[in-house]
Amino acid sequence: MSWSEFPSMSRSDLRELRKSIDESFRSFTIEYGDSLEAFFDPLLDFLIFSERLLLNTPWPLMIAICAGLAFSASRSWKIAVGVIVAFMVIGYLGMWADTMRTLSIITVCTIVAIAIGIPLGVLMARSNKVQAVVSPILDVMQTMPSFVYLIPVVMLLGIGKVPGLIAVIIYALPPVVRLTNLGIREVDSDVIEAADAYGSSSWQKLVHVQMPLALPSIFAGINQTIMMSLSMVVIASMIGVKGLGQPVLKAITNQYFAMGLLNGFAIVALAIIFDRVSQRYGLRIQKHRQGDSND
Amino acid sequence: MTDTKNAKIKIENLSKIFGPKAHALIPLLEQGIDRQTLQEKHKHVLALDNINIDLAEHSIEVIMGLSGSGKSTLIRHINRLIDPTIGNVIIDGENVCTMSDKALREFRQAKTAMVFQNFSLLPHRTVIDNIGFGLQMQKKNAKLIRERSYYWLERVGLKGFEHNYPAQLSGGMQQRVGLARALACDADILMMDEAFSALDPLIRSDMQDILLELQQEIQKTIVFITHDLDEALKIGDSIAILNQGKLIQKGSAEQILLHPADDYVCRFVADVNRTTVLKARSIMKVQSQSNVADAVVVQQDDTLKEVLHSMLSADSFNAIVKDAKGQCVGCIDSDMVAAAVNS
Numbered sequence: 097m098s099w100s101e102f103p104s105m106s107r108s109d110l111r112e113l114r115k116s117i118d119e120s121f122r123s124f125t126i127e128y129g130d131s132l133e134a135f136f137d138p139l140l141d142f143l144i145f146s147e148r149l150l151l152n153t154p155w156p157l158m159i160a161i162c163a164g165l166a167f168s169a170s171r172s173w174k175i176a177v178g179v180i181v182a183f184m185v186i187g188y189l190g191m192w193a194d195t196m197r198t199l200s201i202i203t204v205c206t207i208v209a210i211a212i213g214i215p216l217g218v219l220m221a222r223s224n225k226v227q228a229v230v231s232p233i234l235d236v237m238q239t240m241p242s243f244v245y246l247i248p249v250v251m252l253l254g255i256g257k258v259p260g261l262i263a264v265i266i267y268a269l270p271p272v273v274r275l276t277n278l279g280i281r282e283v284d285s286d287v288i289e290a291a292d293a294y295g296s297s298s299w300q301k302l303v304h305v306q307m308p309l310a311l312p313s314i315f316a317g318i319n320q321t322i323m324m325s326l327s328m329v330v331i332a333s334m335i336g337v338k339g340l341g342q343p344v345l346k347a348i349t350n351q352y353f354a355m356g357l358l359n360g361f362a363i364v365a366l367a368i369i370f371d372r373v374s375q376r377y378g379l380r381i382q383k384h385r386q387g388d389s390n391d
Numbered sequence: 392m393t394d395t396k397n398a399k400i401k402i403e404n405l406s407k408i409f410g411p412k413a414h415a416l417i418p419l420l421e422q423g424i425d426r427q428t429l430q431e432k433h434k435h436v437l438a439l440d441n442i443n444i445d446l447a448e449h450s451i452e453v454i455m456g457l458s459g460s461g462k463s464t465l466i467r468h469i470n471r472l473i474d475p476t477i478g479n480v481i482i483d484g485e486n487v488c489t490m491s492d493k494a495l496r497e498f499r500q501a502k503t504a505m506v507f508q509n510f511s512l513l514p515h516r517t518v519i520d521n522i523g524f525g526l527q528m529q530k531k532n533a534k535l536i537r538e539r540s541y542y543w544l545e546r547v548g549l550k551g552f553e554h555n556y557p558a559q560l561s562g563g564m565q566q567r568v569g570l571a572r573a574l575a576c577d578a579d580i581l582m583m584d585e586a587f588s589a590l591d592p593l594i595r596s597d598m599q600d601i602l603l604e605l606q607q608e609i610q611k612t613i614v615f616i617t618h619d620l621d622e623a624l625k626i627g628d629s630i631a632i633l634n635q636g637k638l639i640q641k642g643s644a645e646q647i648l649l650h651p652a653d654d655y656v657c658r659f660v661a662d663v664n665r666t667t668v669l670k671a672r673s674i675m676k677v678q679s680q681s682n683v684a685d686a687v688v689v690q691q692d693d694t695l696k697e698v699l700h701s702m703l704s705a706d707s708f709n710a711i712v713k714d715a716k717g718q719c720v721g722c723i724d725s726d727m728v729a730a731a732v733n734s
Contacts, residue, residue: 290511293470294525294576295499304527308515382515 125251136258143204143257150196158196159183166369170376178372182365191340191362198329198339198366205261205325209269210318217276217314218302227277234270242267242331250335260337264328271320279313280306315378322370326363340366398445399580399612400469405442405478407464407636410435413476420477426635438464440636442478451606451613453627455620461636462616466584469614470503471495482580500529504573508585510565512557518568519544519553525576543571547601563594570602574609581613588617599626620659624648624668632656644668665732666696674731675712675721683709683722691720695731698723 105113150158159180167176186195220227246263253259283306291305307314333341340359347356406420408429416424416435426437438461446452456462467473468480471487480487482502490498504525512521523540544553547567557565566586573581583602587595603626606613617623623630624644631641632655640652648668651657672691686709687701702710702725712721 284511286507286509286511287513289472290505290507290513291524291528292472293499293503293505293582294528294572295496295501296528297496300528304524305513308513311515 121248121251129252132252133254133258136253136262139208139261140256140258143201143261146204147197147200150200151193155187155192162369166373169373169380171380172376175369175372175376179369182369186362186365189358189362191343191359194338194340194343194359195362195366198326198341198363201257201261201264201329201332201337201339202322202325202366202370205264205268206318206322208261209265209272209321209325212265213269213272213317213321214276214314217273217317218280218307220273220277221280221306222298230273234273237266238270242328246331246335255336257337259335260332263335264325264332264337267328268321268325271324272314272317275313275317275320276310279310279317282313283309312378312382315374315381319371319374319378322374323367326367326370329363396447396450399448399482400446400614401479401481402442402444402446402465402468403479403481405439405465405468405475405480406437407439407461407468407473408435408476409438417477438636439468439475442636442638444631444638444641446612446614447629448612449610450628451602451615451626453615453617453623453630454633455617455623455630456633457618459635460633462618462633463584465633466582466614466616469580469582470499470505500525500576500578502578503580503582504576504578505582505584506566506569506573506586508588510557510562510569510589512565512568512572514557517554517556518549518560521557521568522571522575524572529576539575539577540571543575546574546605547571561594563590563598566590566598567601570598574605579612581611583613583615585616585618587622588619595622602626620663624663632659645670645673649673666699667694669695669731671695671698671710671712671723672720674727675723676727677721679719681711681719681722683711685709686711686722688713689723690715695728699728702728 104110153161162183163176163179166179167173170176183195186192216230220230242263245266246259249259249262253262287305287309288301291301296304329337329339329341330344331341333339333345340363343359344356344363346352347359408416408420410416410433412433413435416429416433419429419433420437424437426440429435429437440461442465454462454465464473468475469482469487471480471490475488478488482498485498487495487498513524516524519540522543523536526536526539541553544550547570549564549567549571552560552564557568560568566589569586587598590598599622602613615623615626627644629641629643630647632639632647632652634655640647640656642650645668647656648660648663648665651660670691671689671693674695675691685705685707687705687707689698689701689710689712691712691714693701698710702708708725710723711719712723714720
């Protein structure tokens with residue numbers, strides 16, 4: 097026996113192992129595939145609804161709404177004008193429909209990620225046991241190559257919007273969970289003690305003290321989640337999610353440099369808009385931290 | 392005198408050990424293990440060592456000691472922010488240490504309010520919303536919260552700052568917010584944990600005056616923690632001195648100055664300006680008649696400083712002490728003054 101060769105399982109055993117895992121998963125798929133699909137139906141309806149809404153809204157109205165939202169969140173004319181210019185250029189270069197589709201799936205993703213992530217983060221912050229269990233799962237979600245978990249998702253749900261959404265959420269969920277947890281845990285213990293001394297219940301403490309003080313951190317998490325889900329659109333397009341990812345994928349396989357570049361820039365433009373708007377909003381809700389104006 | 396008042400808070404046989412296996416050490420504690428052995432052999436800290444103390448209703452009860460003496464730990468047992476290792480805290484006949492979580496919350500809301508050394512205000516709330524915090528936790532209606540918050544905002548002299556955030560205020564102003572937040576709850580017991588220690592001397596003195604002035608009117612049971620003896624002597628109706636987790640002495644300012652219980656207290660009081668604390672009645676020679684010709688008349692509750700001032704400005708070496716009815720109760724001569732200032 098030489099030390100340069102690791103004493104591995106025999107080839108046939110290994111094949112058996114893989115085969116048995118594959119087969120049990122396959123039978124699981126056959127057994128539960130349909131009911132799982134039914135379970136995700138409301139999500140599919142929501143996705144279709146939001147996509148239709150964005151696609152059917154007249155483009156001038158859509159741009160006005162986006163610019164209005166950007167302005168009301170950031171209170172910055174620069175950002176609002178930036179949004180208008182970016183959307184005009186995107187539309188003129190023929191990427192309007194794809195951009196709307198991507199915008200739709202990112203919006204749905206963000207909503208779902210927030211709906212799952214913030215409560216999960218709160219639970220983690222309240223219990224060390226939950227944290228001990230959830231933390232390694234989040235590590236796996238963030239580091240596991242996305243293609244690996246695409247396989248079972250596609251086996252279970254086929255290709256289409258919902259598996260794409262799930263893939264994106266698996267990748268984009270961890271930051272909002274982690275930063276909610278961190279934000280709540282880092283709330284000054286003096287302030288928590290004061291809340292206790294005044295007889296607050298744990299719910300009152302959460303709502304009136306911990307969440308407001310963790311908000312900047314939670315916002316950083318939401319911002320990260322949006323960025324990460326945008327970066328997933330190309331991979332999601334491989335399993336049938338329409339949007340800016342598909343032309344990029346087409347460009348890769350056919351070596352259409354300009355097509356890839358343009359769609360890539362559209363994704364970047366969306367990312368920058370989301371990032372600036374959410375960061376500005378995050379800063380604005382922390383106005384109490386600026387302080388010292390009277391000193 | 393404080394002894395005639397009812398004890399609002401009774402602390403009985405209270406000990407606290409900090410450390411992971413505190414409860415396993417209870418038998419040793421009951422055998423009377425000392426702080427050093429516990430520290431060296433068992434790596435646990437004995438923060439409070441068998442404290443027995445009664446705190447009287449409607450008075451300012453000062454608990455003082457240097458850092459590490461256990462004073463902040465002790466005050467946190469009153470509303471059970473810290474659980475005792477053994478012992479009881481009885482307030483209005485109820486044992487705080489055996490309350491359920493819910494009962495404890497209700498007790499904290501109804502009976503106690505606390506002011507903290509580092510203010511512990513909510514940074515994301517405006518001054519007025521900070522003042523209303525305690526009431527909000529009690530789920531009072533919005534109108535009442537608003538009314539009381541504005542009332543106390545004005546009483547602590549912060550009118551006009553209601554919409555500022557704590558970070559925009561100076562330390563002294565922030566602590567006024569802390570005080571208003573506590574007073575707005577209208578709880579029987581006001582707990583002040585080194586409330587003025589973080590403030591500079593002039594502001595601190597102002598805050599002490601505000602507290603004394605308010606206490607005339609509100610007549611709460613105030614438990615005041617401090618490491619500053621001058622502060623203790625100025626505001627305390629009674630002073631308890633802690634050292635290394637033990638209660639050394641409890642008494643009025645004069646009792647402590649005139650009869651210090653041990654060397655530690657002696658050293659503590661050595662640098663105090665005695666003339667502002669000692670009263671004519673405690674240094675006078677008791678006699679019901681006086682026939683000294685050039686004596687000045689002082690009241691029995693005048694401080695030594697006032698007595699000195701009267702004597703010096705009249706160029707007299709003698710003073711006759713009278714009570715509130717004008718009856719002569721004793722006399723003081725210059726030698727007695729000299730002895731009292733020096734001892």
